[in-house]
Ligand SMILES: C[S@@+](CC[C@H](N)C(=O)[O-])C[C@H]1O[C@@H](n2cnc3c(N)ncnc32)[C@H](O)[C@@H]1O
């Protein structure tokens with residue numbers, strides 16, 4: 001199935017709120033491992049982490065069933081994906097397809113071979129980093145010298161290899177601890193050679209974290225966007241800060257980067273709509289956790305099934321009762337599964353809001 005045709009069909013089925021879908025997911029998450037080398041203050045505490053690895057047979061089965069029709073494969077969820085013994089094989093396989101392969105990494109490890117592989121295989125690499133001032137305090141166990149060295153190495157390999165499908169973006173978790181440093185972080189990113197930066201909000205819904213942002217801090221994001229516009233750094237932010245809507249949440253359309261040749265923007269501009277209380281994720285994407293559990297988004301609250309290597313995903317899970325129940329919801333601000341577990345993503349939309357469903361491409365010539 002052609003991936004762009006599938007994406008257009010999928011967005012139309014989402015807009016029409018179809019419950020049973022003919023289209024396949026546009027976006028897939030595959031969690032290689034839950035293991036991690038750090039103990040970030042806002043992530044799952046180390047003592048509660050159960051280390052699990054994705055079964056390669058499951059990975060191959062997902063590949064056979066879904067890779068031809070999807071636009072993006074994310075090789076991460078919880079955990080540090082580079083600790084998985086199977087990551088290289090997964091990247092090798094993904095590089096045979098035209099979709100975007102995204103990885104998030106903390107970069108606090110020494111593995112020069114892997115750095116070269118990221119560039120050669122054309123990965124979209126998100127470097128998680130919260131700023132010189134706080135990174136080692138917040139991302140406990142991280143090492144700024146090592147992160148800097150790794151970024152320099154990546155830039156050096158890219159200069160040599162010149163793979164336009166390799167893209168590197170700085171991913172910052174913004175909280176009260178670093179919100180006043182956003183301009184410094186942007187300038188650091190520019191100095192290191194980044195052309196794109198993504199500001200995410202600290203998700204404090206589950207922890208009642210005192211470092212969560214409040215509406216007065218929306219100001220710093222507007223200033224950060226102005227700075228990025230000025231220096232032509234691509235930027236994206238959440239749609240709301242402490243409940244306050246930002247006027248501008250990205251500058252994707254303002255200038256072109258080499259990665260745009262491979263990246264249909266509808267992959268990143270169809271996200272939970274806080275105002276309309278609508279979440280498009282049950283239509284657009286599916287998430288495979290390391291233990292085979294299938295959930296609808298990174299919050300992992302709504303379990304939809306468990307994938308086995310010999311299972312037909314489309315027949316057994318994609319249109320099962322759990323997915324149909326989820327797609328039948330009128331509003332998603334109290335999105336719960338059959339056991340009453342609730343997902344809070346709609347309350348703080350960590351991405352740039354929904355701007356795609358009234359702007360669905362009509363032909364396949366849209367890259
Ligand atoms: C869960 S991590 C997994 C990948 C990798 N270990 C890393 O840190 O990049 C994916 C992204 O989520 C971010 N993250 C983790 N906990 C978060 C939280 N409570 N709120 C917002 N972002 C968070 C991380 O900083 C990272 O950019």
Ligand code: SF4
Nearest residue numbers: 036038040043079106
């Ligand atoms: S490095 Fe990533 S997975 Fe590990 S603790 Fe930090 S945010 Fe969580």
